[in-house]
Amino acid sequence: MREVARAAGVSVSTVANVLSRPSIVAPETRRRVEEAIDGVGYVPHGPARQLRGLPSPIVGSITLDLANPFYAEVNRGAEDKLAEAGCLLLTCSTDLRAAKEKQLLDLLQTQAVRGIIISPLEPDPRELLRVVERGTPVVSCGTTRRRSSTPTASATPCCPSTCTRCSTPRRPSWTTSTGSRPTAGRW
Missing domain, CATH: 1.10.260 (434 Repressor (Amino-terminal Domain))
Structure with missing residues (x-):
């Protein structure tokens, strides 16, 4: 400078x-x-800016499979909205492996990302709630594999008035369809 x-x-x-x-x-x-x-x-220098308390411009997206058109659509909508806010979407794939999902969650947290968009493998929100408790916003999106085949997205800490999966108070949630482009809220 x-x-x-x-x-x-x-x-x-x-x-x-x-x-x-x-x-x-x-x-x-x-x-x-x-x-x-x-x-x-x-x-x-991004890391130096973060040391001064400025938020990271990076938002992580963890999907089940990058080749799935639904997740491509979700990532495209999120990327468009995040770009408007001067942010970058970093997209990762779990390849349907729980160990890789945990590894990616841990890695994104160590990079102090601004937030994480995830389509979790399992409907159990405990790991995502731990991420939120550590201070990283999380948006859970995708198909709840045991409950429904309807793609959904919901803001943290987990889900709707009271979540049927974990009994947590709901945050705003929305349903997407393959014909509409999902959008990301403000971080």
């Missing part, structure tokens, strides 16, 4: 403001800093 500040003839704090709160910087100054950023080739 020092190199950008030097090239633009401004302070390091002005560069920081252009990167995190551009609306408070005068348009001409912002333009000079943006040109210096391009000229120098500066790229913000």
Whole structure:
């Protein structure tokens, strides 16, 4: 950032403001800093931003099978909405293996993702509730394999007024169909 500040003839704090709160910087100054950023080739360091308390721009998506058209549609809708918020969707597949699902949940948490969208293998929400308790928002979506063949998506901690699977109070939920593009809520 020092190199950008030097090239633009401004302070390091002005560069920081252009990167995190551009609306408070005068348009001409912002333009000079943006040109210096391009000229120098500066790229913000994501992990350093997270150390300062800024949220990760990455949202993880764990699906049963990436080749399934339903999950491709869910990921496409989530990716479109997340891009509007300046976020990136990182898509993973469990390949229908419980051990891989647990591994991916753990890995995404260690990367401090902003949230996780998951189509869990089993309807038991306990592992997802642990993820939520640790501070990572979770959206569960897909088919509850033991209950229904209707694809559904619901916001954390688990599910609808009282969930029939775990007796937890419900959050808003919605049903998608293959003809409609699901959208992601704000994280």
